[in-house]
Amino acid sequence: MTGSKKNTRHTASNHASWIQKFESSLNGQSLRALRQRAIADFDRLGYPTTADEAWKSVNPSALIRPDYAPAAPATLADAELEPFIYPDLQGIRLVFVNGHYAPERASDIPEGITIANLGDVYDHPLVKAHLGKLAQTTDLAFTALNTAFMRDGVFIHVQPNIIVEAPVHILFITTASETPTISHPRNLIIADENSQLSLIETYAGTGTETYLTNAVTEIIARDNASVNCIRLELQNTKGLHVANFQAQLGRSSRMTFHDFTLGGAFVRNDVSAYLRGEGSEATVNGFYALEGSQQVDNYTLLEHAEPHCPSHELYKGILGGSSRAIFRGKIHVHQKAQHTDAYQQNENILLSDNARVNTKPQLEIYADEVKCSHGATIGQLDENAIFYLQTRGIPKAEARQILLRAFADDIIERVTIAPVRSHLSDLIDTRLEHIYAKDMA
């Protein structure tokens, strides 16, 4: 397999010339050593194939196109942005269009928080010290590509003891283009001791053609910090999306991550939380609602390296059409991590005979005093519950909708930012109605 992979690979010298061209476009800013290392890693790894353990269940070839062009800057019309913003959210907003920062769309930044376009602050000491430390490029080809060609994204540093009341909403929007484009959003978030931050990431496409968004987000939550993340993936029906979300948690810190995958033709999410401080707590939840031939691959890792850390993971999915979902959840408990309390659950509802789910929990436990549980369900809507609702006067279609909604609400209700929750709620309602209508047609 390695042999055949080699043949399809670009040569190292070819990559070096790409890098050179790319660097000159960055006006002197570069992170040269990091990029060189990343491209060397990519050169060694090549694009993934189904022979790679991490891509076993899904064929990544859909993601790989030799004709991707770097997405060009574009201006976004108000109407194009409007569907993705939360009108009632009093927050900080940064917008990126085709991977390029759009300063004219940014809101004012309050005191006590450093927030900037990453592409403008490569020389910031914290960026130099931390960028690429969590999201290693040694075994992830797409992360290596991102690191080699990253340009813009958000850099956030919250000073110790600062509570950032206003949620930070970052939007990455790809506009229509005639040829397939690629962009590499890159985010670095550092929340210092006792600080608090809420972050909302939105990934969306406004066109109808294929493109690839290859995003990486690194989050460092220092001792007793609290970081609340929501990610919304709304790529267009031909959009391809690869995202690597990595979070490191310090002593007694808390990180929650709620992921909503609603769009995209092919979506691969890597989510890793490293519990590296005693008593830290991670919550990683996800929801996906798929139709047509959509494919979503969720690959999660909860790494318990220190004692007394709880982790909670719940992924739920609704699948119509001939869509496909993969869930792989790994819980790795180090020998030192006594009194770990890790819970993992994946639940799926299939609305059509052609939809498929593969779910695979993976527990690696080296400590003796731990509480770890995992479970998975794949089923249809409960016909008896539908009948029960009908006998109370509720029409069948509405009864089904109520049950699907209740299933989704389990995740939606955990989103604590009210304007986001209510927007999500409407969005998911519409989405479920759509999926349901298609499968009944």
Place this chain on the structure above:
Amino acid sequence: MLEIRNLHAGVEGAEILHGIDLTVNTGEIHAIMGPNGSGKSTLAQVLAGHEAYSVTAGEVIYEGQDLLDMDPDERAVQGVFLAFQYPVEIPGVNSAYFLRTALNAIRTAKDREEVDAIDFLALIRDKLKLVEMDEKFLKRPVNEGFSGGEKKRHEILQMAVLEPRLAILDETDSGLDIDALRIVANGVNTLHSADKATIVVTHYQRLLNNIVPDVVHVMLDGRIVQSGDKTLAMELEEKGYDWIKEEHATHSV
């Protein structure tokens, strides 16, 4: 109000009801009794419109309309209510939302205005008293983690909110302690009136001490084999079902 003529029904090709004839007039309370497996619950499910049961012959006329032609939700809109023997759990849907959605579905179908959350709360408070349930109950997911008694009282609460014209209670008394039984019976009696009809399906005569039927029917092997007044129920309590089984066996020879 309800006329069942020669009803044959079954599940997956196996016939369970072998020709049921039953007439229920407005204002009446009917009790249908019988041993396990006699088809009582099947009859209740068929009247409510469960898809798993197919009707192979006969007809059911409700208020002059063909009941079997209606979807389960249409039947509810027309005033038919089934209190389930085993109420179904609906995770993630709280009781208040469920009750209000049901009430409004029926009101909308009848071109009546929907009840808003505030008016609903006033309405439901009244109904909760009837079944001696606390308001906290409304926040719990429907039937999830409910005790047997809570489930049955919740069924009666639904009946109180939806105000059906024909209520069918499928073994609502099974698995209840004496206090819950009293509450359920009291609820049924309060909700019954001269312009309504009630069918009580039960295994035990006990319930009929609290809900006094006008007519008692005995079901055996998918047929109504005997009908009478409330003394028939007492006779069954005294002698058990064997007596009527023997009687029926002699008759059919």
